[in-house]
Amino acid sequence: SVDEGKTFTVEARSYGALITDTTVTFTFDGQTWPTTTGVATLTAPSVPTSLTYPITATAEGYVTAIGAMIMVVNIPKLIIAIAGEVKAGQTFTVTIADDTGGPVIGATVTFDGKTYTSGAGGVATITAPSTEGTYPVTATFPGYATLSDTVTIVKGGGIPGFELLTLIAAIGVA
8 A cells, every 4th residue: 555645666577577678567547657677656646535546567578467456545634724815913714624624623723833723613713923924824633644835914904993083083183
């Protein structure tokens, strides 16, 4: 077996010796890898669930090898969903889900040097820094691949209603 996204090596042998006197073509997951060394490095595809794939080796002058199988193991992944535009100095939410869309409660979320924990619905409430820019956010949960993403912080909206107060003051002065 091999974890999805990982590379693995296959060899074509005849009576224990690598086949190097002709081109061997390995076929796996709809792709082909020709080699004259008898060795090829393949990459396991991403899979929604663990699946078994056949590997075929063909070479002129040799019997085609059919039936070699490899299990590609699904590694559960996390998804980070950020709700709306993130404004400097304000709170925002991130939702942590698994790759089937189900919420992950208790995931550790790291953002701007602080650690948060996802609660009901996989939601974590975070306070954005006061400086605009792009910041990394990371989510971890036991048994899942760690996920990193970025959050873009835009200029804050100021104090709600402040514009109206300024307008009223300006009218009063006039």
